[in-house]
Amino acid sequence: MKEVESILHDKNVRPTAMRLLVYQILSENKNAISLTDIENQLKTADRTTLYRTIKTFEEQGIVHPIEDGTGITKYALCAAYCNADKHKDLHLHFHCKVCEETTCLTEYSIPQISIPEGYITEDINFTVSGVCKKCNQG
Amino acid sequence: MKEVESILHDKNVRPTAMRLLVYQILSENKNAISLTDIENQLKTADRTTLYRTIKTFEEQGIVHPIEDGTGITKYALCAAYCNADKHKDLHLHFHCKVCEETTCLTEYSIPQISIPEGYITEDINFTVSGVCKKCNQG
């Protein structure tokens, strides 16, 4: 826990009890999770607090949001080397339509692309949906 | 208009007056638009009807949904050769954070990618957000 505290500190986020818990939950879930998921795993906390906690985490490069096509934003921890200025950990995301789990395919990075002259890239979201290995075998 | 009618017919969608109007609106907008946008441009129609019309269009490969990071799903017409089974017109999408417009970059196709063994790909969403040319120059 001491460790998490210093991670938050390094990213300029006050390590409050609530935030440590949210971080904990995010690190324990191997999948990307929604605000509601966090809320369900932390019954004591108010939804607004969680909402703002995630917002802060996002702004400071601690988590990245994932639009998986369900309309519900999911979140997952960023790599240690991400920061407020830039999310450097750009990888594919996969959403399974059967088990509804959304996972980071951290081993699969987003390919280099070109966009039209004059456009500025700030964020990239590359999500593949279909059936995951687990559900495909079942 | 006769033309649109046959397009719908070819995709197994009954060409009702309402649907022709929705198609018309989609084809007149060069950007991807939301359900609410359509609703505003067609005051006479009930939102539910538009909702189900878009749903039908989506299922039959007439429009494709775009998750641009705003949490509001946008829609744009598919290429003629898309159908209910497969959306073959896979291109990048760009969302401008300044003017909030979401556009299809039909000239920029989604690069070939590999996903883990055992996974099945059904849909792909590749959206870049930032600042578009128009806003960058302004």
Added chain:
DNA sequence: TTAGATAATGCAATGGAAGTGCATTATCCT
């Protein structure tokens, strides 16, 4: 061409996620 089956539409209402304002409480720094 018309009857009957089937599909589309409109209305009313619900659910759920996202977001805001404000008062209270905790945290950090000196």
Added chain:
DNA sequence: AGGATAATGCACTTCCATTGCATTATCTAA
């Protein structure tokens, strides 16, 4: 320890997505 600043919790609000049901339109087959 004290005071500025930030975090939290509560009460709302807003907006998009979605459903059930009654009504109306459309298509097909006799």
